[in-house]
Amino acid sequence: MVSPVYLRIVEDIKKKINSAELKPGDTVPSEKALCDEYGASRMTVRKGLAVLANEGYIYSIPGKGNFVRKPELNKYTIYYDEKNNSINSVDQTKLLEVNIIMPDEKLASDLQITKNKNVIMIRRLFYTDGAPVAYDVKYLLYQKGMPIVEKEIEHATFPEMLSKKVPLFALKKELVIYSAVPGDDIKRYLNIYDGLALLVVEQKLYNTENKPMGLGITYYRGDYIKLQGISE
Amino acid sequence: MVSPVYLRIVEDIKKKINSAELKPGDTVPSEKALCDEYGASRMTVRKGLAVLANEGYIYSIPGKGNFVRKPELNKYTIYYDEKNNSINSVDQTKLLEVNIIMPDEKLASDLQITKNKNVIMIRRLFYTDGAPVAYDVKYLLYQKGMPIVEKEIEHATFPEMLSKKVPLFALKKELVIYSAVPGDDIKRYLNIYDGLALLVVEQKLYNTENKPMGLGITYYRGDYIKLQGISE
DNA sequence: TAGTGGTCTAGACCACCGT
DNA sequence: CGGTGGTCTAGACCACTAC
Structure with a gap:
């Protein structure tokens, strides 16, 4: 045959x-x-x-x-990993802060929780060749027994941070991509002195019941990142 | 049953x-x-x-x-149409120029052609609520019998521009997404006076033999566009 | 050799669509 | 009603894997 x-x-x-x-x-x-x-x-x-x-x-x-069928002319597949993209990849990570906070209005609404619920905040800097290329903030719903081990958090991607709590198959994910002008704090973190633009990627993770499990925002130097999508 | x-x-x-x-x-x-x-x-x-x-x-x-199988943690699907995105959509289009040009070094290399081949250049402005929101340039391989009808071009999306020439099923597409600071010409086109950043989306179309058929670059006002991707 | 998945057959009954 | 696709059976032979 x-x-x-x-x-x-x-x-x-x-x-x-x-x-x-x-x-x-x-x-x-x-x-x-x-x-x-x-x-x-x-x-x-x-x-x-x-x-x-x-x-x-x-x-x-x-x-x-x-x-x-009419072909899906607008459909693309994009592989996004906050530490790897088509022109560059992060080789070093610095943990700035891990904390348990109370969410403000906007965060509570994004995570669909009340303002008295605890949220884990993780702030990191990503480096390539010794230079800072991205500032990264994650917010995770705090759940009892959640392991907040700095060593595990420092180098993990967002879905990996939840892997102890949720079987990764059950995760739904959402990306929002836009550009922005950096504020003073981010300019400082990323050593930006001129008019460089940022590429911002927001990541939201949901469980199978569409309940938000976490929100991540990564601010990339515009000269560092390109995202790539392909059809099929 | x-x-x-x-x-x-x-x-x-x-x-x-x-x-x-x-x-x-x-x-x-x-x-x-x-x-x-x-x-x-x-x-x-x-x-x-x-x-x-x-x-x-x-x-x-x-x-x-x-x-x-291990789940594909990094895979997202994004629906991109240069005239529609998750927070806004283009309601008016202005054709700035349709021309046949000889490609420069970079364009010839992007399209994998020699510099003496003809290329169709199409420049457009996109508007929402009367305000310009994006500047759009397309380069298409010139082929004999290619209909350059302004009425068809003015409102078409990129794949549609090729629909007379190629069965759309046979198109492979590629996106590259990045942020940039606008140059003076784009600032003028998009009425940008302050430090607004751009979101730039490059689109490449290939035929089934992976030969490039066209290159499109769309420069969006950063406050106009957000791209959205979902898992599954 | 026994167990696995990959391909294939020649039937069957069903629900749905159009005339 | 005849034609369509949707589900399902009870076999068959094959190639590959592991022991």
Whole structure:
């Protein structure tokens, strides 16, 4: 068997879609027709169609047929790790502060808690080649038995900080990316004397019930970081 | 039949993974064992496992078994459309220039062409509520028969500009996101008088052979745009 | 050799859609 | 009603892994 029948079906239909022989909205030949065309059983044909559906090429409407999907022109995948990006990576971390605080209005609202709940605040500086490149603040819901071990915190990424408490599979995450002009404190931390801009990345972690578990904000020197996204 | 057997298998195993009863690297019960447990045929069990594999929960090694995958902690999905973002959206577009140019060194290298090839340059301004919010430049490989119709170009997103030439399914795309301080020309275009930072998004489009088809750079006022990414 | 997953068949019954 | 996709079965043969 050179390549499985179902993969040949996949490749053939992909080719037809990529060459515009099949256009978005068109119906793919029916399962019966494909069975005849390839001399295959229906389960084999359906396996091929399932692959195409998973990769976003087609969708099916029961009772009607399989149809070519409109491509997701706006969808990108981005791999973000606060200490690594496409042009540089952090090689040193300095823990500025670990503290338990009471949240202010905005933080309480971001974390969906009341203002009398305890929050762990972690402030760090990231360095590359000895120079400070990012200022990082994390806020984590304080939970009994939460290990606040400085050694563990200093070098951890945000999801890792929760790994003792939550199975990482159960984490939902959200990024918000924007640019800003640094305030005086951040200018001092990052040795910025001129008009350098910041790239700011906010990270929010949620548990499976969509309850916020933590908020992280990382302020990068604009000349340090580029984020990269790719389609597919 | 309340819910299909294969989905019950999926849900049960997901629960075990999310509750850490099954940890990354653990083996999922063998297909035979699941057949017995659910009184189902092997194809049904395999369908359930296929769903879990597609969603990134498990992977399989032929001859050995199915295993729980380490979650992709750094992966986010971002929907980027140069005219829409999570806090605002463009409601007006002004075409500044459409021209055919010869690329300079850097552009020729970005587009992987020689400097004597023609390139279409499109410059636009984006407005929200009457105020300019972004300056946008696109470079497209010039190809014979390429329709340069101003009406089509003025309001199109980048992938749409190529839709006459390339089936959109065949497009690969890449984003690069960074912050910058505006130069004088961009300050003028965007009515920036103070120290406002820019968020810059570069978009590259490739055909299926990974040949660059175009480069787009959009300079957003930092107070205008936030990009948002989500896990899953 | 026994156990695992990968591919495949030739049927079946069901729900849904359109005529 | 006939055609479509959705679910499911009870087998089969294969390649790979581990002992």
